[in-house]
Structure formats: C-alpha cells, structure tokens
Amino acid sequence: MIELYAWNTPNGRKISVALEEMNLPYRVRTVDITKGEQFDPAFLAISPNNRIPAIVDPDGPGGSISVFESGAILLYLAEKSGRFLPADPRQRMAVLEWLMWQMGGFGPMPGQVHHFLGVAEKDRAYGLERYLKETHRLYGVLDRRLAAAEFVAGALSIADFAILGWAWRHERHQVDLADYPQVKRWYDTMMARPAVRRGFDVALS
Numbered sequence: 707m708i709e710l711y712a713w714n715t716p717n718g719r720k721i722s723v724a725l726e727e728m729n730l731p732y733r734v735r736t737v738d739i740t741k742g743e744q745f746d747p748a749f750l751a752i753s754p755n756n757r758i759p760a761i762v763d764p765d766g767p768g769g770s771i772s773v774f775e776s777g778a779i780l781l782y783l784a785e786k787s788g789r790f791l792p793a794d795p796r797q798r799m800a801v802l803e804w805l806m807w808q809m810g811g812f813g814p815m816p817g818q819v820h821h822f823l824g825v826a827e828k829d830r831a832y833g834l835e836r837y838l839k840e841t842h843r844l845y846g847v848l849d850r851r852l853a854a855a856e857f858v859a860g861a862l863s864i865a866d867f868a869i870l871g872w873a874w875r876h877e878r879h880q881v882d883l884a885d886y887p888q889v890k891r892w893y894d895t896m897m898a899r900p901a902v903r904r905g906f907d908v909a910l911s
Contacts, residue, residue, distance in 0.1 A: 707731045707733055707764070708731065708732040708761055708764075709733055709735050709762040709763075710722065710733070710735065710759060711737050711759060711760045712734060712736065712910050713736060713738065713739050713911055715758065716813065717758065717759055717813070718758055718759045718871075718910050719871045719905065719910070720759075720776050720868050720870070720871035721759045721776060721780070722734075722905040722906070722908050722910060723870065724780055724905070726901040726902070726904040727901040727905070728784075728787040728789050729901075734909065736910060736911060744756045744757065752772035753772075753774035754774065755774060755775070757775075759776055760772060760779070761782075761783075763786070776871075777806070777808075777868065784863075790862060790863045790864045790867070791863060800860060800865075801864060802865075803859070803865075804851075805864060805868050808865065808868040808869045808872065811844050812844045813868075815837055815840045815841050815844060816837075816841045816879045818837035819834065819837045819838055819878075819880065820875075821833075822834040823878075823880075838879075838880060845889060848873075848886070848888075848889050849887070852888035852892045853888045857892065858892075866892075866896060870893070870897075873889065874906070
C-alpha cells in the first residue's frame with residue numbers, strides 16, 4: 707500500500723485525486739506544515755526539498771521507492787497504474803506540456819497571490835498586482851485551451867489532476883470562474899467525478 711505524505715494543499719490534493727482515479731490503495735501520513743513537520747529528519751529522508759507531497763511505494767520497481775515533487779509523483783503513479791498517460795508519443799507529449807505548464811506557472815503564480823494576500827496591506831500592493839495579473843493570464847490560457855478540448859490534453863490525464871489541485875483554490879486566487887466559462891465547464895465536470903470527490907474528501911489535515 708502506497709503511503710502518501712501530504713497536507714491539505716493544492717499539491718497534496720493533486721495526488722489524493724490521482725490515487726483515487728487510478729484506484730491505487732494508499733494510506734495518508736499527514737505532515738502538518740503549520741507545525742514545521744516537513745523539516746523532520748524522517749520526512750527529509752524521502753523529500754529532501756522539505757515540501758509535501760511525497761510518497762513511499764513498498765511495491766516499487768526493484769523494491770520500496772520514495773518519490774518527491776508532485777509532478778514526478780503523478781508521472782510515477784501514471785506509469786505504475788498504466789492510466790492517464792498515453793503511450794502514443796504525440797498524445798503523451800500533450801500531457802507532458804500541460805503538466806509542465808502547471809508546474810512552472812499555474813501553481814507558483816497563484817501561490818504568490820496567496821502569499822501577498824497574507825501580508826500587511828502596505829507591503830503587498832506591487833506583488834499582489836503583479837501576481838494577480840499573471841494568474842488571470844494563466845486562467846485565460848487555460849480557458850482558450852479548453853475551448854478546443856474536453857480536457858487539457860485531449861483525454862483525461864494526470865495534467866488535469868495537476869491543474870485541478872490549483873483551480874480548486876480559485877476563490878482564494880480572487881478569480882471568478884464565470885469569467886472563464888470553459889475553465890468553469892471543465893472544473894464542474896472534474897469535481898463531479900466520484901473519484902475526484904473522494905480525493906478531495908480524504909482527510910489530509
């Protein structure tokens with residue numbers, strides 16, 4: 707049984723949703739980042755960047771394996787389950803493009819919005835304006851893509867799970883999905899999936 711080390715964050719939810727969609731058995735090991743548990747030596751042994759999520763799979767290739775970084779975990783789980791990562795090279799590349807788009811932009815940029823909303827008002831004006839603008843630009847990119855495809859890479863994939871983890875926090879990003887109708891259509895479709903709901907309902911804190 708896979709052990710998922712996580713907390714109730716967008717990156718943690720990416721993995722719980724993927725595990726549920728892939729029907730892989732797992733147990734949760736909460737890492738309370740509000741108490742600094744991500745710096746515990748035992749956790750650092752599996753996640754040297756002291757960030758959640760991380761997994762340990764006792765039934766990995768050649769024995770037990772630990773994996774950190776949410777994108778790497780999604781790729782590992784897709785290969786293990788044989789699901790949500792196409793074998794066809796062109797289709798696979800589309801998944802990888804949108805997965806990397808999330809990892810490089812649609813996560814770090816909204817994350818900065820979260821940060822600047824939490825600082826004193828006198829200190830946040832420039833940072834909040836900068837990162838809100840970029841966050842809205844990224845929602846626009848996603849909206850245009852979803853106007854041409856049911857899911858971000860065509861068929862449902864790990865790229866959708868990665869992006870959903872952050873779209874789940876759209877209200878905290880100060881984003882109204884009504885302004886991005888294709889994102890709203892995709893988001894509602896994703897959140898209506900039973901496995902996705904289980905992935906969000908599982909206790910991570």
